Amino acid sequence: MTIPLTGRKALHSVDSNRGWWPIIRESFSGAWQQNAEVNVNSVLSYNAVFACQTLIASDIAKLRLKLVKRDSDDIWTEVQNPAYSPVLRKPNAWQNRIQFFECWVLSKLQRGNAYILKERDQRGVVTRLHVLDPTHVTPLVADDGSVFYELRSDLLAGIDEAVRVPAREIIHDRFNCFYHPLVGLSPIFANGLAATNGLAIQSQATRFFQNGSSPGGVLTAPGAISDETAARLKEHWETNYTGANIGKIAVLGDGLKYEPMAVKATDAQLIEQLKWSADVVCSTYHVPPYKIGLGQMPSYNNIQALNTEYYSQCLQILIESIELCIDEGLGMADGVGVEFDIDNLLRMDSVTQVNALKEAVSAGIMAPNEARSKLGLGAVEGGSAPYLQQQNYSLEALARRDAQEDPFAARSSVPDAPAAEDETQAEEDRAANDNMAEEAAKALATIYKGLR
Template sequence: MRLLSWIRKAAPPAPVGGGSAIAGVVREPFAGAWQAGMGVDSRHDLLAFSAVYACVDRIASDISKLGIRYVKQSGNIWQDASAPRFTGPLRRPNPYQNRIQFVKAWQVSKLLAGNAYILLVRDMLRNVAAMYVLDPARVIPLVAPSGAVFYQVAADPLRGLPEQVTIPASEIIHDRGICPWHPLIGVSPIVAAAAAGTMGNRIQQNSRKFFGNMSRPGGILSAPGKISDETANRLKTHWETNYGGENAGRLAVVGDGLKYETVMMTATDAQLVEQLRWAVEDVARCYHVPLYKIGADPTGSKTAANIGALEQSYYTDCLQAPIEELELCLDDGFEVPDGQGFDVDVRGLLRMDPAARYDAHSKAVGGGWMAPNEARAAENMPPVPGGDTPYLQQQNYSLDALAKRDKNPAPSSATLTSTSESKEPANGN
């Protein structure tokens, strides 16, 4: 890959956005917060908070586990189609990732950095031969005076880039989150969850220190009278050495009216559990992930009776938008013709329990709008002879036929008797 020579001749493209937006650094809540020790954690530190990790892993895993089909429009329906030049790169996007790993890395980059940059490597016929998920910290979007978009990518040998290059937008799939400040700079949900994630990390660190001290809070030694600084320092050093850290809980003997008083707020007074629960809920809210999906639902809302409705709500509120964006990005990157495209198979996500599936298949086949072999294929069963045609029971009539029947008067009993007599065979001759 080489730097396009004509880029050097024109005016150099200008970078867009700020460095923090590209590198994924969460800005401080107000000027001077970092110097005062009140800044929020970085993106990498926020990932250490279990709720952030659980939300990112859940969304990325649920999307990456779904199969991706290539479909073609036939009339009013979309049917599976064979197109090796489109489906081949998805089976093995690059030498070190399979499809699931590739899609998961794509979604993780978008969820944590707000931007996912996919480098397309094409052959001589301009067919996509390989795809690489670029490190968002190494990519800077550029805009030329003409309005053309380019991407400056730093050297990355793993992705086949031995030196810094500038790549046109046609060779990069740029999937991004919401863009409140610039259409080329996406913002991750982690920006909105930064305060809650930082608070959750602080709570966990405080608990770690507390339990590391044998669950005994800090305190002060007080004397009834005045003591010199030398005596105070000697008592402090002696107390910390003999009764702090790993020695916490040992028996202490004091005299001269010395008293030990705790000064740390208890977990109950600080509402530690409630604060930690709120932090988890706020992170889940930013990622649109229901609490039961990350094991943090205290009400037990997930039951066997409502699991179908909950999964449908999870798909609609959380996964549908990124799945649709994934499909459109692949269509644009592969330059798919009209009437064709990639389709993420969400049936694996919305799969019902066996009893409900069988009941739905029975109603669909019995209703005449689904063939038996279609129901068998949905359950990964081979087709059977004669099962490609929908069936319907004979007693079903069209409304038009029933209307024509009702135009004639209903036959009376006398008419029925005379009709039956006329149909009896003649006796004798």
């Protein structure tokens, strides 16, 4: 459903200076007056920003999205549903699942907002999902509080001209809503200045090394020279003895002398300054610096703990936000939802994984076939039930034992006296046996007599 730009409801756009505008005007007090603007497009070229965003987006996009349903035992199991499975497997005609979620997460990290347009069939079922350009979308609020979105032209999504759509046709995944509940704030708001500083350091270092790692120098003359002569000498020196011409032999006359300038220690610490800028960027994305090649790589004996920390501090909120947005956006019924398969993300090293599965099977928590499936192995006969040792007792049996007056009293080894009815039955059995023996003896006697 779309409504014309001149609809009946009075729609008001949210404050465009509250985070989603391409330029963050005030990174610090007085930044605008000093012309210290932080441009998002420039910041994206900083290596730490690029590395953090692409790392997060690729780690989420590589996870398989499962459609799950809660069964009678309150366990979520993977299912297939013709109303949801096709669009989850192939979101649209020009993106596969990985490309779609990469685009979703990058839009959220770069602009603080991800806008996904739903495309429905004649039944009203969502059959396509399109990630929109966040700079072409404006949230609108009507006088009665209802929310709309103004969409400008987007040919990939099939939008030929500007339209306004109600909120039910948009999945809006927003990040860090500091100023307005409909306007997300990108981490660039916090790391933009550090990234700009890092770019400036890199640019200065490039010019420095293009000049042959020489900081420049001073030409001095024994007497006074005119401004025209000074300008001519400066131009001649920069043209012939700097940049690609560094190292050429200069012939000086009239008492001219060249004195190279020494590099200050603070100016030479480019690596430390760049590392500080990159660390600030990592902190705003909650990415451990070693993940993007900064700092010391931790030892390999705690891979699972490191991945779990990375997941809980950085990825979990993004993953669960996408899951909830899809559940609500596709109108899934109660007890049905989507989950990212995070097993591959939190995978342990092989030795630790096998030991953990072994303990789970030994404790009766998992069936052998369940453990085998975790290792990519097929099921075997008899492996579908959990097993325990024979000497293990249930809590109910132990409770009955403890309810006795003396639970640990030694049991008598002398058998109890037989009951009266048991004794009578035993006597009858013995008499029957005696009769059978007597009859057998008579039969044998008859046989022997006939033989004689």
